Amino acid sequence: MKECSHKDCNLEVFENSNKCILHCEKDDWRHKIPYKELEKTFSETAIFSAECKTKLKHFWYIFKQQITEDKVQDFKNIIFPTNAELELKELENKILKFNHCKFTDIFYFNGLNNVQRVEFNSCIFGKSVKFEYIVFKEDFLFQNCVIYKDAELLFKDINFNGVVSFIKTKVKSKFTFTQVRFNDIALFNNSEIEDLFFENTFFRKELNFLNMKLNCVGNRETARIIKDSFEQQNNIIEANKFYALEMKEREKELEEDKKSGKNIFEWFVFKIHGISSNHSQDWTLALFWIFIVGFIASYYDFNLIQNSEAKYIHYNLSSIFKTIGLIFIILFIDRLCKIKDKFINKSYFIISFYLIYIYATEDYLLSLFSQTINPFSVMKTNDPINGIQLFFKITIAYLIYQLIISIRQNTRRK
Structure with a gap:
């Protein structure tokens, strides 16, 4: 039996690779329908070819064998194909860590309610990753990760009860929070985000966006939340930047009102204010x-x-x-x-x-x-x-x- 060439792995190699099924590349593990259609019909396993289904079953069978009785489950350098058959009942009340892992396909994390603590460290996501309908008992860390372009990072109907950290994470596409509650500190320090969007999101404690690089905000509420965070820290210079973005988003709202004949005078005042001084910022x-x-x-x-x-x-x-x-x-x-x-x-x-x-x-x-x-x-x-x-x-x-x-x-x- 030939062992996996990956460091500290004793599993046998998979097919013609020199690595096991957990660590080998999975670029050819593809379904034959567009990713947008896949998201609509993700639960239908019939969309995968017979060969793909076999590989997926084998992958998750080997993956589950790696789960031990230890409190901390640390998965390192694993390349995940898809989570079509992922079940996390075996991880109840454990601390779950993903270190230097790669997620090559669309990934849904919907079974983490019973996990005590979750960490993603230096992971790469090639397609959209979604966390939905989850109550995180303790800390949730998503640090030094990279979300590729056109791959949305979504948190929907989430309750965070511990510290949440996105420090040094790069999201090269849309980063969305909808119907989310942060009950403890949330950190976005030194992150790089293309488009950040907060909707029906509530924060009970401190927010920190220091040194965050943000190209655009999805709506006026997002700009207001970030502005308010900097104001509470007496960081007026940074707060003013997001005050200007808040005004620009308000101007977009007034543009829509103007089309229907509403708030024309208010739109005109905002337009003049923006042209003359970028809403008193320039x-x-x-x-x-x-x-x-x-x-x-x-x-x-x-x-x-x-x-x-x-x-x-x-x-x-x-x-x-x-x-x-x-x-x-x-x-x-x-x-x-x-x-x-x-x-x-x-x-x-x-x-x-x-x-x-x-x-x-x-x-x-x-x-x-x-x-x-x-x-x-x-x-x-x-x-x-x-x-x-x-x-x-x-x-x-x-x-x-x-x-x-x-x-x-x-x-x-x-």
Whole structure:
């Protein structure tokens, strides 16, 4: 009998492999229907070929033979094909550990209610993994694991009674919690998640998302939960980031309302708030708009021609059309370059508008510009003003307010 080449394994090799049925690769253990259809009809064993069924039965038979009377059941480096016939009655009141294991197929963990403690350490999941309708008695650790792209990690109708940890876990797709209750501490530190989604999820104790990398949130509730966690830790800078995400999700909700004719004015306010300062989170964006609107307003004032009685009589149209042409050239060059760096883009536009402005006005020291954006400048009673100038002044005052609030957000929100 030839033994498995895997370290500390005394089982005989499986088929033509140099490893046993637990440790050998199982890439060819495939069913013949799409994975999406498999999820719908997973309980129907008829979907597997006769050869696949035989291999599965043999695998789980050998797997169950490895379960001992020890309190701790530590499964190491096992490659799991599927859990179509997995039963965990033998693991009642035990501590279950999966270390450096690989799950090549869709995996459902629905029989863990009687397990005392569960740990997944440095495991790899190639397809979706789902935990449903379970009460975890003690700690649940899911650390240093990797969930591949397009493989959802789902927790549904779960009650966690102990510490829950997803420290340093990488979920390269959707990570979903629905109807879940955390009765103890939950840790997401140093995790990397593509899309996190909380729905009808409740937390009784501390949450920690420190150094978590998150590409997007599934809904506004998710952003609110993370924001609230950082606020409780007095980590205002991180809280503000998720406050901005919360506002963006609210904007999406208002987009849907707008389609049906509801909350149009509220949608408009949110849109302006986002464009002007990213919901009071980006002071450079507010400063950018102050420069752009200030240059346009100053240029408009410069081209207003007054008579001896200080009344506007006409505009310098040739100068206006010439400047509009230059602006279109700048926009065209920007489209050709396709610069993606936001800071470079902002700097490019500010410098370009400045060059156009001084070319048209010769206001090199920005005297007129400074007077236009100065919130403390006082107009004389006989100074003429029209509706367009009033609009510019209100807009600049709003942008200056957003600049102050955005800078202040680095320390606190209220």
